[in-house]
Amino acid sequence: MILTGDQIAQEVAADHIRITPFDPGRCTTNSYDLTLGRRLARYRPGQVLDPLHEPEVEYFEIPTTGYPMEPGEFVLGETAEQLGSDTFVPLIHAKSGFARCGAFAHVTADLIDLGFFGHSTLQLYATLPVVLMPGMPLAQVTFWTTYGEIADLYDGKYQGGDGPLPSRSHLDAWAVGARG
Amino acid sequence: MILTGDAIRHAVDSGEITFSPYDAASVNPNSINYHLGRGLKVFENGSWRDIDLPDDGFVLEPHRMYLGHTEEVIGSRQFAMRLIGCSSNGRRGLFLQLSADLGHTTSCHRWTLEILAALPTRLRPGMVAGQVSFWRNTGRLVPSPATYARFNHACEPQNGVTP
Numbered sequence: 001m002i003l004t005g006d007q008i009a010q011e012v013a014a015d016h017i018r019i020t021p022f023d024p025g026r027c028t029t030n031s032y033d034l035t036l037g038r039r040l041a042r043y044r045p046g047q048v049l050d051p052l053h054e055p056e057v058e059y060f061e062i063p064t065t066g067y068p069m070e071p072g073e074f075v076l077g078e079t080a081e082q083l084g085s086d087t088f089v090p091l092i093h094a095k096s097g098f099a100r101c102g103a104f105a106h107v108t109a110d111l112i113d114l115g116f117f118g119h120s121t122l123q124l125y126a127t128l129p130v131v132l133m134p135g136m137p138l139a140q141v142t143f144w145t146t147y148g149e150i151a152d153l154y155d156g157k158y159q160g161g162d163g164p165l166p167s168r169s170h171l172d173a174w175a176v177g178a179r180g
Numbered sequence: 181m182i183l184t185g186d187a188i189r190h191a192v193d194s195g196e197i198t199f200s201p202y203d204a205a206s207v208n209p210n211s212i213n214y215h216l217g218r219g220l221k222v223f224e225n226g227s228w229r230d231i232d233l234p235d236d237g238f239v240l241e242p243h244r245m246y247l248g249h250t251e252e253v254i255g256s257r258q259f260a261m262r263l264i265g266c267s268s269n270g271r272r273g274l275f276l277q278l279s280a281d282l283g284h285t286t287s288c289h290r291w292t293l294e295i296l297a298a299l300p301t302r303l304r305p306g307m308v309a310g311q312v313s314f315w316r317n318t319g320r321l322v323p324s325p326a327t328y329a330r331f332n333h334a335c336e337p338q339n340g341v342t343p
Contacts, residue, residue: 001181043272043273043299047300048239048300048301048302049272049273049274049299049300049301049302050237050301050302050304051268051269051272051302051304051307051308052302052304055272072242072243072298073298074273074298074299076271089182089210106270107265107270107275107278107296108264108265108266108269108270108274108275108276108277108278108310109264109265109266109267109269109270109271109310110264111210111211111262111264111311111313113208113209113210113211114184114209114210115209121267121271123270123271123273125273125275125298144181144182145181145182146181146182146183146184146187146210147181147182147183147184147187147316148183148184148185148186148187148188148190149184149186149187150184150186150209151184151185151186152184152185152186152207152208152209153209154208154209158267165271166271166272167268167269167271167272168268169268169269169272169307169308172268172308174306174307174308178304
């Protein structure tokens with residue numbers, strides 16, 4: 001079952017959901033609106049990204065005039081908010097106003113583990129020219145009830161995310177073993 | 181409702197979820213990791229060309245659509261499924277299952293993966309590719325024929341319902 005916006009506000013008050021900063025006015029009917037933080041990251045051109053190896057990344061801030069994305073461009077962003085829950089499973093979605101511009105807030109990984117808390121990294125992909133502005137509401141998070149005992153909480157390589165976090169799959173045991 | 185990791189482990193043990201090969205260490209707080217199989221398809225000159233992923237991997241051309249498959253046979257007679265790419269891949273601009281993430285209750289096979297890379301990216305066989313989550317149903321279960329499972333060379337025989 002999916003939580004209503006009113007229930008999200010109640011669960012934040014009860015500390016079952018953490019959203020920082022929290023503004024009750026951003027609760028929608030079934031979600032909470034998320035805004036874009038100021039920091040972006042991109043992979044240096046000329047490299048082949050490989051799950052076994054740490055990628056080369058450059059970080060920069062969105063200028064006050066905005067950051068224009070070209071069609072086909074991919075950058076990492078972050079939600080201005082920190083969020084997470086030990087009780088309800090969060091799912092990240094684009095806001096439809098952003099997606100209708102041909103821009104995607106993420107394409108493949110919307111599911112957040114119970115126990116994660118931090119700025120959520122956004123996988124920003126443009127199919128049309130679009131300008132990113134800090135503070136723009138571009139994503140939303142929904143919360144879902146669980147079935148079964150909550151025996152494990154996330155404590156992985158993206159925990160406490162602060163700023164856009166590039167891929168860290170090279171830290172996985174599989175990658176470490178394969179590198180030898 | 182979405183199953184917790186503990187519920188997934190119990191459901192695999194009881195046979196309500198098929199996940200093979202299974203390693204309990206692949207279970208997350210509310211999903212399970214699947215891995216990339218060796219078969220890849222790329223659309224060229226009007227037809228699909230098969231590629232066998234070598235051990236040292238294969239570099240994807242950006243913005244080109246490929247089909248892959250899960251190493252694991254995944255299914256459930258009890259729960260509906262959602263399959264996504266993992267965030268480590270999404271953060272590299274490697275998108276899996278861009279569009280068709282829903283696995284129907286009673287389906288059981290190796291999933292065909294939709295793969296698109298925004299940047300030049302190396303795929304390696306056996307890499308963690310993404311996660312499957314399992315969801316409880318409400319309502320009477322009336323399975324419909326599973327069209328694509330019949331044509332998916334990577335798939336195992338259907339477990340339960342025959343088209």
